[in-house]
Amino acid sequence: MPDREATSCLVGWEGYRIETVERRAGEQPAVWIYLGRPSCSPMICDGCGQASERVHDIEMRVVRDLPILDAATWISVPRRRVLCGQCGPRLERLDWLERHARVTRRLAESVVRLCRALPVKQVAAFFGLDWHTVKEIDKRALQRSLDPVDLSGISVLAMDEFAIQRGHRYATVVIEPHTRRVLWVGRERSREGIRPFFDLLGEEGCRCIKAVAMDMNAAYANEVRARCPQAEIVYDLFHVVAKYGHDVIDRVRVDEANRLRDDKKARKVIKTARWLLLRNRENLKRVQDGVHLDELLAANQALMTVYVMKDELKQLWRQPSTQAARTAWQAWFDKAIASGIDPLVRFAGKLAVYLQGIVASAAWPLNTSILEGINNRIKVIKRMAYGYRDDAYFFLKIRAAFPGVPR
Numbered sequence: 001m002p003d004r005e006a007t008s009c010l011v012g013w014e015g016y017r018i019e020t021v022e023r024r025a026g027e028q029p030a031v032w033i034y035l036g037r038p039s040c041s042p043m044i045c046d047g048c049g050q051a052s053e054r055v056h057d058i059e060m061r062v063v064r065d066l067p068i069l070d071a072a073t074w075i076s077v078p079r080r081r082v083l084c085g086q087c088g089p090r091l092e093r094l095d096w097l098e099r100h101a102r103v104t105r106r107l108a109e110s111v112v113r114l115c116r117a118l119p120v121k122q123v124a125a126f127f128g129l130d131w132h133t134v135k136e137i138d139k140r141a142l143q144r145s146l147d148p149v150d151l152s153g154i155s156v157l158a159m160d161e162f163a164i165q166r167g168h169r170y171a172t173v174v175i176e177p178h179t180r181r182v183l184w185v186g187r188e189r190s191r192e193g194i195r196p197f198f199d200l201l202g203e204e205g206c207r208c209i210k211a212v213a214m215d216m217n218a219a220y221a222n223e224v225r226a227r228c229p230q231a232e233i234v235y236d237l238f239h240v241v242a243k244y245g246h247d248v249i250d251r252v253r254v255d256e257a258n259r260l261r262d263d264k265k266a267r268k269v270i271k272t273a274r275w276l277l278l279r280n281r282e283n284l285k286r287v288q289d290g291v292h293l294d295e296l297l298a299a300n301q302a303l304m305t306v307y308v309m310k311d312e313l314k315q316l317w318r319q320p321s322t323q324a325a326r327t328a329w330q331a332w333f334d335k336a337i338a339s340g341i342d343p344l345v346r347f348a349g350k351l352a353v354y355l356q357g358i359v360a361s362a363a364w365p366l367n368t369s370i371l372e373g374i375n376n377r378i379k380v381i382k383r384m385a386y387g388y389r390d391d392a393y394f395f396l397k398i399r400a401a402f403p404g405v406p407r
């Protein structure tokens with residue numbers, strides 16, 4: 001029967017044939033396809049993969065498939081259980097439908113492809129599926145595709161924290177900075193929280209670690225010193241500069257705005273110009289809200305000083321040797337103290353404690369944009385994949401986003 005062959009070749013529900021098709025009109029049209037299982041076709045046991053001839057029982061299943069033209073497609077499938085000589089009653093193995101799946105394999109594959117680019121919610125809306133179903137499909141696919149991480153031959157690490165659930169909880173990501181490969185993601189940012197990573201790395205692996213880049217986080221540093229005492233701790237430029245922006249630039253801006261409370265125009269200039277200060281020098285020539293940079297800088301000498309000092313601070317991470325870095329640090333520190341600007345003086349004092357980890361960056365010049373890049377990417381993944389309070393899924397998405405690139 002050529003028609004039937006053409007249809008079955010097109011739709012690919014191997015082993016089945018279409019008994020009836022029903023189209024239900026409505027706002028979202030649906031097609032219901034009732035499949036039949038010819039009794040002559042051979043059956044494979046899903047447990048052992050052996051051919052089996054005896055049917056134990058048949059149950060009806062309704063699963064979703066890819067839409068047909070404009071219609072959401074439902075198929076009704078008589079699912080057989082074979083009575084296998086080895087395994088007992090087992091489902092019949094089908095290439096196009098997994099054991100307990102609610103969607104066909106090809107629909108699952110389409111969901112996974114779309115989940116790489118779109119939030120779960122949008123993918124669910126696109127296919128007319130429940131978000132939970134979509135998330136579980138994507139999660140299972142990630143679990144299958146991500147191999148256990150190979151931690152051999154690793155000598156440098158970078159670790160960073162990120163917020164989950166609007167900063168109520170934190171997690172830690174550990175990467176190999178040269179290949180940008182995520183090695184591990186775990187809950188918490190405490191010493192205990194990151195301990196499982198070092199357990200996984202093992203004693204031998206811990207001995208091979210030469211440097212670890214991180215935020216100025218005492219918990220990380222303490223755990224690294226305990227587990228990898230030979231490793232150099234390197235503080236990351238991205239975090240130090242972010243802290244500088246928060247502790248110094250923001251503080252000076254607020255102080256100055258308060259000081260200029262009675263001078264309305266000057267106050268407005270300071271208040272609206274925060275973004276200018278946090279941008280790089282190249283962007284500073286632009287105009288925002290009629291406020292020019294030179295006007296802003298003229299409005300306040302202290303702001304100009306802390307802005308220039310931020311640029312100079314960054315230079316500490318670009319020194320050819322640790323000796324040069326120490327010299328540059330001393331010059332920066334002296335200037336900071338001499339400025340007499342309170343927040344800057346305080347910051348310099350606090351930073352001095354971390355000096356060793358800052359000058360170490362000269363010996364371990366890690367591309368500091370890596371942690372910043374990963375941090376930003378995690379925020380995007382969180383928006384796309386989270387909101388479902390499934391840490392395991394969220395962490396899998398992070399690992400999948402940074403599989404590593406060849407050096």
Ligand SMILES: [Zn+2]
Pocket residue numbers: 045046047048049050084085086087088090
């Ligand atoms: Zn079997």
